[in-house]
Amino acid sequence: MLESLLPANPDLTIRNRFGGLSVIPASERGHADYVRRVVQTDIDVNHVNDLGWTALLEAVILGDGSGKYVDIVTTLLGAGADPSIADKNGVTALEHARDKGFDEIAEVLAAGS
Numbered sequence: 001m002l003e004s005l006l007p008a009n010p011d012l013t014i015r016n017r018f019g020g021l022s023v024i025p026a027s028e029r030g031h032a033d034y035v036r037r038v039v040q041t042d043i044d045v046n047h048v049n050d051l052g053w054t055a056l057l058e059a060v061i062l063g064d065g066s067g068k069y070v071d072i073v074t075t076l077l078g079a080g081a082d083p084s085i086a087d088k089n090g091v092t093a094l095e096h097a098r099d100k101g102f103d104e105i106a107e108v109l110a111a112g113s
Contacts, residue, residue: 012043019050020058023076028058032071039079046081052088056081060093060109065102073105077112084113 015021023043026034035055039045048054053061056076063069073093077083086092094113097106 012038012041015049020053021047021049021055023047023055024049024053024058027055027072027076028062030063030066030068030072032068032075035072036075039075045076045079046085048085054081054085054093056083056085056093057087057096060096060100060102060105061087063102065097065100065105069102070104070108073108077108083109 012021016025018024021043023035023038023045024047026038045056046054056073059069059072059076063072083093087096092109094106094109097103097109
């Protein structure tokens with residue numbers, strides 16, 4: 001769907017009901033292909049939604065730690081996502097990953113910090 005829409009120059013700054021850009025819910029829902037493609041645009045991978053979460057934080061907090069989430073975290077970091085951006089409570093994605101036992105994601109985040 002994204003490939004069909006990109007030639008029409010969609011506004012990638014449009015926010016959803018949580019104040020997030022499309023990369024955030026895609027990251028949370030495990031849509032690795034979408035995330036890989038959308039980060040090739042000028043979308044802000046460090047955008048913070050109304051909940052105080054970035055795409056990186058949502059991938060860890062709301063994801064299940066599986067391979068597709070490892071891919072998303074790796075993709076976001078490669079696209080310039082800042083792993084030091086913490087949630088409203090001051091907890092980073094790395095800390096969340098460690099707390100949830102997402103060892104592989106924690107390794108990726110630690111290497112990207």
